[in-house]
Amino acid sequence: MNAQAVVPYADPTPLPAAVWLLEVLLVLGFVLHILAINGVLGATLIGLWTRWFGETPEHRRLSDSLMHSTTSLLSPAITFGIVPLLFIQVLFGNFFFTSSVLIAWPWLMVIALLLVAYYSLYIGSWWKNRASKLIDLSVFLALVFFLLIAFLFVNNMTLLITPEKWFAMYIADPTGMRLNLSEPTLIFRYAHMLLAAFGVGSLFVVALGLFHFKKEPDYGRFLIEHGGRWFIYITGLAMVAGFGFLFSLSAPFRQLFLGQSAFGTISLLLGIMLGLAAIFAISSAFQAKDPRRLAWAALILSALGVVFMAIVRDRLRDAFIAPYFHAAPLSVRYQVGPMAIFFALFILGLAFVAYMFGRFFRPERPASS
Amino acid sequence: MNFPVWDVWFGSGILIAIVAVVHVFVSHFAVGGGLFLVLTERKAYRENDSGLLSWLKLHSAFFVLVTVVWGAVTGVGIWWTIALVHPQGTSALIHIFVWFFGIEWVFFLIEIVAALMYYYGWEKLDRRTHLWFGWVYFIAAWMSLFTINGIIDFMLTPGKWLEDFQVWNGFFNPTYFPSLFFRSFLSFALAGVYALITAAWQKDPALKAKVVRWSSIWVLLNAILAIPAAYWYTQSIPPAVWAFAKGTLPAATHSAMLIGLSAFLAFVFAFIAWLLAKRTPLVLSLLVFLAAFSTVASFELLREILRKPYVIFGYMYGNSIYSVPLDGDRGLNLPTLNERGVLRTANWVQTREIHEDNMIQAGREIFRLECQACHSLGGYRDIGWLLRRKQLTGQPAILAILGVLDKIPTSSVMPPFAGTAKEKEALSHFLTSVVQSNS
Numbered sequence: 126m127n128a129q130a131v132v133p134y135a136d137p138t139p140l141p142a143a144v145w146l147l148e149v150l151l152v153l154g155f156v157l158h159i160l161a162i163n164g165v166l167g168a169t170l171i172g173l174w175t176r177w178f179g180e181t182p183e184h185r186r187l188s189d190s191l192m193h194s195t196t197s198l199l200s201p202a203i204t205f206g207i208v209p210l211l212f213i214q215v216l217f218g219n220f221f222f223t224s225s226v227l228i229a230w231p232w233l234m235v236i237a238l239l240l241v242a243y244y245s246l247y248i249g250s251w252w253k254n255r256a257s258k259l260i261d262l263s264v265f266l267a268l269v270f271f272l273l274i275a276f277l278f279v280n281n282m283t284l285l286i287t288p289e290k291w292f293a294m295y296i297a298d299p300t301g302m303r304l305n306l307s308e309p310t311l312i313f314r315y316a317h318m319l320l321a322a323f324g325v326g327s328l329f330v331v332a333l334g335l336f337h338f339k340k341e342p343d344y345g346r347f348l349i350e351h352g353g354r355w356f357i358y359i360t361g362l363a364m365v366a367g368f369g370f371l372f373s374l375s376a377p378f379r380q381l382f383l384g385q386s387a388f389g390t391i392s393l394l395l396g397i398m399l400g401l402a403a404i405f406a407i408s409s410a411f412q413a414k415d416p417r418r419l420a421w422a423a424l425i426l427s428a429l430g431v432v433f434m435a436i437v438r439d440r441l442r443d444a445f446i447a448p449y450f451h452a453a454p455l456s457v458r459y460q461v462g463p464m465a466i467f468f469a470l471f472i473l474g475l476a477f478v479a480y481m482f483g484r485f486f487r488p489e490r491p492a493s494s
Numbered sequence: 495m496n497f498p499v500w501d502v503w504f505g506s507g508i509l510i511a512i513v514a515v516v517h518v519f520v521s522h523f524a525v526g527g528g529l530f531l532v533l534t535e536r537k538a539y540r541e542n543d544s545g546l547l548s549w550l551k552l553h554s555a556f557f558v559l560v561t562v563v564w565g566a567v568t569g570v571g572i573w574w575t576i577a578l579v580h581p582q583g584t585s586a587l588i589h590i591f592v593w594f595f596g597i598e599w600v601f602f603l604i605e606i607v608a609a610l611m612y613y614y615g616w617e618k619l620d621r622r623t624h625l626w627f628g629w630v631y632f633i634a635a636w637m638s639l640f641t642i643n644g645i646i647d648f649m650l651t652p653g654k655w656l657e658d659f660q661v662w663n664g665f666f667n668p669t670y671f672p673s674l675f676f677r678s679f680l681s682f683a684l685a686g687v688y689a690l691i692t693a694a695w696q697k698d699p700a701l702k703a704k705v706v707r708w709s710s711i712w713v714l715l716n717a718i719l720a721i722p723a724a725y726w727y728t729q730s731i732p733p734a735v736w737a738f739a740k741g742t743l744p745a746a747t748h749s750a751m752l753i754g755l756s757a758f759l760a761f762v763f764a765f766i767a768w769l770l771a772k773r774t775p776l777v778l779s780l781l782v783f784l785a786a787f788s789t790v791a792s793f794e795l796l797r798e799i800l801r802k803p804y805v806i807f808g809y810m811y812g813n814s815i816y817s818v819p820l821d822g823d824r825g826l827n828l829p830t831l832n833e834r835g836v837l838r839t840a841n842w843v844q845t846r847e848i849h850e851d852n853m854i855q856a857g858r859e860i861f862r863l864e865c866q867a868c869h870s871l872g873g874y875r876d877i878g879w880l881l882r883r884k885q886l887t888g889q890p891a892i893l894a895i896l897g898v899l900d901k902i903p904t905s906s907v908m909p910p911f912a913g914t915a916k917e918k919e920a921l922s923h924f925l926t927s928v929v930q931s932n933s
Contacts, residue, residue: 247563
């Protein structure tokens with residue numbers, strides 16, 4: 126059957142704002158989500174690694190503080206995930222719902238895996254006997270489950286952009302007990318996303334270093350160097366996998382980022398260059414007398430790199446699904462009042478969260494019972 | 495039919511029910527529990543009771559594990575599940591209320607951050623600042639309920655929105671305020687229900703007596719306050735719909751009775767706990783917990799049943815067919831489908847034309863498109879079992895009933911059959927084959 130014929134029609138309810146605005150919110154939400162998720166992945170991996178192979182007291186201290194951080198990082202990571210989930214359903218619901226139904230059971234498993242992983246991290250964080258093997262086991266389980274969740278996401282996101290597969294998949298098995306394993310870009314995309322996530326996530330250790338530097342410069346420097354090394358090596362691997370991903374794309378899509386589309390090409394180039402600049406900054410920080418400025422630069426450069434990579438990802442999806450959009454343009458009817466309230470609350474809410482952080486980390490009075 | 499129908503052998507509806515109930519039971523605790531934490535902390539400071547404070551620290555750890563983890567993840571889970579089972583309905587809700595979902599998200603973000611700071615702040619913050627974080631948590635959690643309540647109630651009572659499609663009319667719909675009051679009191683009562691669990695673990699008899707009495711009062715007082723709110727809620731539902739719960743529809747009536755019975759039992763068990771105080775066994779706390787769970791589950795079930803045959807009342811049927819034509823619905827509405835045919839309109843079918851030799855296959859596809867949102871083949875609301883129970887085993891009888899699906903006494907909660915006469919015949923042949931193969 127003609128793939129275009131099975132792609133569901135867009136919802137008859139008009140969009141509540143212009144497409145560009147919703148798309149900006151989608152990308153922004155994705156960036157916030159992925160940065161927090163990267164932090165969780167980096168903290169879990171490095172926390173476990175230093176627990177197993179760390180030889181110095183600093184390693185052990187780092188491991189423990191990472192294990193304690195993961196749960197507090199995962200909460201905002203999940204919460205930020207709601208934003209792209211919301212806006213992808215508004216803009217591309219007819220694609221997203223369909224690909225999800227086709228792999229329904231594995232997709233639903235994400236929730237169960239996340240629940241178990243989350244509680245496992247709490248065991249790693251709260252268990253009183255820090256030498257217990259239960260901590261190793263539970264955090265390792267969480268890490269494995271995170272890898273599985275990422276794999277399921279890549280399955281869905283690649284199926285979302287390939288409607289030509291849908292009808293045959295559905296007719297062969299409408300029970301949703303399958304994955305998108307035949308996708309040629311799957312492994313490269315998965316490897317790239319995961320390695321990049323671990324790479325950026327390892328900067329969480331650098332951020333911890335910046336937090337500690339003023340009071341404990343030696344420990345702060347240790348964290349900046351330790352996290353920085355992880356960042357350099359894994360980001361290097363992520364770039365290799367990224368090129369693998371680029372060249373696993375069929376020519377028309379690959380060319381979008383190799384000159385055919387100025388926007389796509391510049392976005393990809395900026396993403397790569399910002400990543401390289403972040404590597405340069407952090408490696409220079411190792412030699413600097415006061416590494417803080419360069420460490421901050423690495424954090425900011427890599428966050429900007431993530432923004433441009435998110436734009437590349439967005440462009441790629443739009444290019445894939447462009448032929449399947451039904452002729453009628455999506456109608457728009459602004460919901461001015463609710464939209465204004467949302468934006469006002471969004472800005473005030475983020476400012477209020479910042480104020481809460483300030484109040485939490487700088488209590489007005491010393492601790493009392 | 496615009497989207498592929500997820501074929502779940504045991505019935506996809508039950509999946510939504512399970513995920514929804516386990517989420518709602520915790521998400522309401524997350525709201526009421528916030529107020530419980532701050533008022534109990536204030537009480538401990540006022541009475542200079544370090545024992546009560548120690549218990550509260552333990553209870554707040556339990557609170558974080560239940561609400562921040564289970565509540566948050568199952569909240570995403572219910573969204574995941576409805577999107578798989580009812581993509582068209584979910585799409586409608588998202589399109590209508592995207593900014594409201596966004597507003598709810600802002601409150602949820604504040605709620606989560608405040609909850610963690612409240613918990614980790616026990617040893618770090620002074621009393622005043624710590625209480626401040628508790629209040630921030632509670633206000634954000636209640637505002638989250640304030641926002642999501644409008645979307646949930648919209649599905650049952652969209653009110654004037656059906657006439658003018660104005661989003662504020664959909665949000666502040668006829669059951670909005672009674673539901674907000676009812677859910678608020680329910681959440682405060684649940685705070686006491688959960689506290690009774692950790693209270694029952696206490697070893698110190700004096701402390702245990704104090705915490706059990708305090709927690710029981712939360713259950714008893716709020717259960718009483720919820721009664722007028724529940725009555726107001728029932729009065730806000732259109733009388734014709736509410737008639738189902740008052741006897742017309744057995745399943746709705748059973749759920750309504752179960753709410754009353756479970757709530758009464760929760761009240762009685764909580765009262766016994768108040769009387770026993772320091773002698774309250776864990777099993778009694780668990781009985782309060784189970785009765786409260788049954789109350790919440792029955793309430794959610796009743797709301798779902800009352801909404802039938804719609805997923806959004808008066809707008810979209812449970813099988814994703816629009817009840818009236820809409821601009822841009824591409825013919826996925828009842829009158830057009832009756833005229834044009836389901837198989838020619840739907841996206842995900844193999845059989846477009848019906849002949850004598852493909853009747854059953856065509857009927858199977860129509861069953862998936864129109865019936866499988868509620869019925870299954872061998873699982874929940876098994877169609878074969880239901881037809882046999884009603885002694886509808888022959889093709890002519892089944893064909894006849896398909897013509898009056900929305901007019902069957904005692905179960906007038908079915909959408910009307912959508913499609914041509916030939917399609918109705920094909921479905922009747924398929925259903926006959928199901929009944930006969932199982933008999």
